Amino acid sequence: MAGRNHLYIPGPTNVPNEILNAMHITMEDHRSPAFPKLLTPLLEDLKKIFKTETGQAFVFPATGTAGWEVALTNTLNPGDKVLIYRFGQFSHLWAEMAKRLGFDVEIHQETWGKGIPLDKLEARLKEDSAHQIKAVLATHNETATGVTSDISGVRKAMNAANHPALLFVDGVSSIASLDFRMDEWAVDGAISGSQKGFMMPAGGAFLAFSQKALAATEACTYPRCFLDLRDQMTANKDGYTPYTPALPILYGLRKAIDMLLEEGLDNVFARHYRLAEGTRKAIAAWGLSICAQPGFESNTVTAIIVPEDKDARTVISTAFNKYNISLGGGLAELAGKAFRIGHVGDMNDVSMLGAIAGVEMALLDCGFDIKPGSGVAAAIEYYRATA
Numbered sequence: 001m002a003g004r005n006h007l008y009i010p011g012p013t014n015v016p017n018e019i020l021n022a023m024h025i026t027m028e029d030h031r032s033p034a035f036p037k038l039l040t041p042l043l044e045d046l047k048k049i050f051k052t053e054t055g056q057a058f059v060f061p062a063t064g065t066a067g068w069e070v071a072l073t074n075t076l077n078p079g080d081k082v083l084i085y086r087f088g089q090f091s092h093l094w095a096e097m098a099k100r101l102g103f104d105v106e107i108h109q110e111t112w113g114k115g116i117p118l119d120k121l122e123a124r125l126k127e128d129s130a131h132q133i134k135a136v137l138a139t140h141n142e143t144a145t146g147v148t149s150d151i152s153g154v155r156k157a158m159n160a161a162n163h164p165a166l167l168f169v170d171g172v173s174s175i176a177s178l179d180f181r182m183d184e185w186a187v188d189g190a191i192s193g194s195q196k197g198f199m200m201p202a203g204g205a206f207l208a209f210s211q212k213a214l215a216a217t218e219a220c221t222y223p224r225c226f227l228d229l230r231d232q233m234t235a236n237k238d239g240y241t242p243y244t245p246a247l248p249i250l251y252g253l254r255k256a257i258d259m260l261l262e263e264g265l266d267n268v269f270a271r272h273y274r275l276a277e278g279t280r281k282a283i284a285a286w287g288l289s290i291c292a293q294p295g296f297e298s299n300t301v302t303a304i305i306v307p308e309d310k311d312a313r314t315v316i317s318t319a320f321n322k323y324n325i326s327l328g329g330g331l332a333e334l335a336g337k338a339f340r341i342g343h344v345g346d347m348n349d350v351s352m353l354g355a356i357a358g359v360e361m362a363l364l365d366c367g368f369d370i371k372p373g374s375g376v377a378a379a380i381e382y383y384r385a386t387a
């Protein structure tokens with residue numbers, strides 16, 4: 001089909017040409033004296049995206065999933081208790097991983113469409129006076145449901161309970177696109193990946209750890225090798241990596257960080273808010289509802305619920321087959337009931353309108369009772385009024 005396939009999924013996202021070009025390189029000797037000139041400032045500048053000055057940033061040739069594992073296996077001992085709220089496929093998978101790795105996982109089920117319940121968290125931590133819970137696992141942006149949790153509120157709840165657990169945050173679909181403040185929120189382990197807000201291909205796990213987490217790393221008895229933070233720390237100190245780095249990922253990250261800082265993180269966050277808000281206006285104009293409950297709406301992805309007599313999978317396949325656009329599917333219990341529009345990464349008003357127009361055509365094709373142009377019109381009005 002002529003024209004581009006547009007990715008309106010919440011990852012992988014569209015890769016800007018500047019980043020593609022920066023990644024198109026010949027291989028280099030990663031043990032050369034020149035290599036630290038790339039890696040050392042890169043790791044330093046990555047800290048700016050996480051908003052940490054006191055923490056340390058890391059890059060693993062892996063994906064976000066490995067980032068979860070790095071956090072767990074480098075700081076906790078086998079059998080340690082971790083607490084997680086589960087309200088979507090990604091928080092579910094993180095909990096399952098912790099189980100499979102042999103931790104004692106306390107799972108609290110929360111409605112899909114809501115995020116971490118701060119009052120319940122505080123009450124549970126207060127109850128844990130023996131401090132058996134060693135880590136709280138918080139999914140900042142639940143990509144399956146389009147729900148953003150309040151991480152600053154999680155920190156406040158932990159402080160109110162005077163609880164010393166480590167705070168690990170999955171920021172794979174939030175860091176570099178939604179407001180995230182590692183130091184201010186005293187996050188101990190922040191986990192992200194290359195293919196969402198960082199606008200890169202998959203293949204980089206980007207992490208930052210607090211001094212408290214790094215101290216736990218030294219004492220941790222969990223067996224680990226490839227994902228051992230101590231090896232990274234030893235090699236990174238001199239500007240090297242413990243094994244062959246994914247060089248294109250490092251060059252891509254260099255460009256991505258430069259682009260994000262040039263736009264300004266606050267502008268990046270504001271842009272994601274506007275793109276999301278226009279999408280929500282379009283959805284409201286179609287008379288459809290979203291999975292996220294009020295106050296939890298994500299600015300990187302929106303999950304749209306279809307009426308009971310419809311199957312969201314046909315909307316997605318129609319959009320792909322007829323209009324060459326990719327939408328996100330409903331995951332697990334949302335399969336068939338929801339489809340997702342990603343508004344994360346290298347997007348602007350016009351690319352967002354492309355997504356909205358494509359969805360609108362697919363909805364009409366699938367017999368949805370909507371007025372042609374209604375969603376596009378609502379978004380156009382909003383974008384023009386707020387440009």
Ligand SMILES: *Cc1c(COP(=O)(O)O)cnc(C)c1O
Nearest residue numbers: 063064065090141143172173193
């Ligand atoms: C995409 C995503 C992941 C998984 O990342 P991979 O790079 O696919 O391993 C984890 N958590 C969240 C919230 C995500 O959006």
